[in-house]
Amino acid sequence: MSRGATALCSETIPDVRVCETIRNVTVRQEKSPFIQACRREPVPHTPVWYMRQAGRSLPEYRKVREGVSMLDSCTRPDLITEITLQPLRRYDVDAAILFSDIVVPLRAVGIDVDIKAGIGPVVATPVRTSADLGRLRALEPDDVPYVTEAVGMLVAELNDRPLIGFAGGPFTLASYLVEGGPSKNHDKTKALMYGNPELWHALLGRLADITISFLQIQVGAGASAIQLFDSWVGAVGPDDYRHAILPHTSRIFSALGSTGVPRIHFGVGTGELLGLMGEAGADVVGVDWRIPLDEAVRRVEPGKALQGNLDPAVLLAPWEVVEERARDVLVRGRTAEGHVFNLGHGVLPETDPGVLARLADLVHAESIRPDA
Ligand code: CP3
Numbered sequence: 001m002s003r004g005a006t007a008l009c010s011e012t013i014p015d016v017r018v019c020e021t022i023r024n025v026t027v028r029q030e031k032s033p034f035i036q037a038c039r040r041e042p043v044p045h046t047p048v049w050y051m052r053q054a055g056r057s058l059p060e061y062r063k064v065r066e067g068v069s070m071l072d073s074c075t076r077p078d079l080i081t082e083i084t085l086q087p088l089r090r091y092d093v094d095a096a097i098l099f100s101d102i103v104v105p106l107r108a109v110g111i112d113v114d115i116k117a118g119i120g121p122v123v124a125t126p127v128r129t130s131a132d133l134g135r136l137r138a139l140e141p142d143d144v145p146y147v148t149e150a151v152g153m154l155v156a157e158l159n160d161r162p163l164i165g166f167a168g169g170p171f172t173l174a175s176y177l178v179e180g181g182p183s184k185n186h187d188k189t190k191a192l193m194y195g196n197p198e199l200w201h202a203l204l205g206r207l208a209d210i211t212i213s214f215l216q217i218q219v220g221a222g223a224s225a226i227q228l229f230d231s232w233v234g235a236v237g238p239d240d241y242r243h244a245i246l247p248h249t250s251r252i253f254s255a256l257g258s259t260g261v262p263r264i265h266f267g268v269g270t271g272e273l274l275g276l277m278g279e280a281g282a283d284v285v286g287v288d289w290r291i292p293l294d295e296a297v298r299r300v301e302p303g304k305a306l307q308g309n310l311d312p313a314v315l316l317a318p319w320e321v322v323e324e325r326a327r328d329v330l331v332r333g334r335t336a337e338g339h340v341f342n343l344g345h346g347v348l349p350e351t352d353p354g355v356l357a358r359l360a361d362l363v364h365a366e367s368i369r370p371d372a
Pocket of ligand 1: 182229
């Protein structure tokens with residue numbers, strides 16, 4: 001049983017048998033609509049959470065972050081816990097996502113990465129040669145004690161609401177490391193992928209090792225689902241994805257398989273990759289807004305749930321538009337074996353939190369299935 005789950009059970013449920021873990025997820029979380037939808041089981045209503053729900057548009061987030069850099073805030077268990085919980089006080093979402101960042105494990109192994117406000121991750125000395133690989137050592141639990149501590153505190157606090165742990169996918173992490181920062185076309189990254197396959201695979205192999213360890217630490221501490229954000233992998237075509245990326249992603253998902261927690265796989269602009277992203281071993285395939293969910297169903301092999309996919313920019317339009325588009329997502333989502341409502345990418349910083357609150361309520365009300 002995970003540490004977090006132990007704390008949860010001993011504190012809140014006297015009958016410990018109720019709390020036996022089913023492969024890392026407590027019985028009470030197993031009954032949560034989010035976990036049920038990930039497992040393609042009947043749900044009382046469609047579950048909803050928002051990518052990047054923590055931070056971004058919340059004034060209380062800006063307040064607690066005053067004077068603390070982004071990456072420092074990711075190393076303070078008190079702040080991680082507070083920021084993870086902030087959106088749950090406003091929105092009736094069915095899951096929390098850990099406040100962290102995809103570059104946290106890279107910094108933890110000693111990569112000189114910082115997150116610059118309004119820009120994103122910047123790597124002072126990019127990784128471009130085989131000699132540079134030496135800087136990507138394995139990640140040990142002792143490198144991220146603040147993650148273990150924060151997850152434990154959160155699971156105790158969240159009761160039956162699942163906590164999603166996450167990590168960056170191999171292509172996306174490689175892109176930040178090779179480019180040295182955010183990139184539009186990922187040219188240096190793709191030049192390495194095409195021009196030096198041996199170094200490319202060695203790099204992605206090391207990143208996969210770090211990612212496996214980072215995700216296992218989160219699940220070990222009590223996270224009850226994980227999401228792999230390979231946000232920029234839509235930059236490559238299917239053949240290259242299959243040969244250059246999928247083997248590493250598959251290794252990540254299969255290493256997490258024995259934990260039994262649902263594994264979600266997401267990227268932006270991945271319409272042509274959805275089938276392969278499922279094949280890589282995800283239980284849930286995240287879909288951006290460019291492909292309707294019923295079309296995504298045709299592209300992904302049976303036996304997978306889908307997550308998505310309202311265009312986050314729709315939330316900047318009048319409520320009637322949001323309502324109509326959200327209903328459309330729900331209707332199309334019903335063609336999937338399981339559907340977790342989400343945006344097609346992260347919450348935009350200018351989004352009105354009131355609209356996100358109203359949207360969560362709408363998703364629940366519209367999708368209620370009293371018989372489930
Ligand atoms: O979803 C959540 O609310 C949990 C927190 C979370 C953050 N980053 C906090 C953050 C998550 C899941 C991430 C993942 C992440 N980080 C991704 C994958 C998701 C995606 O959006 O595609 C990527 C590509 C990154 C890298 C990154 N970190 C970028 C590009 C940026 C800057 C631009 C931005 O989004 O604001 C960051 C910084 C960052 N990560 C912020 C937050 C709250 C903003 C920094 C700040 O508030 O000072």
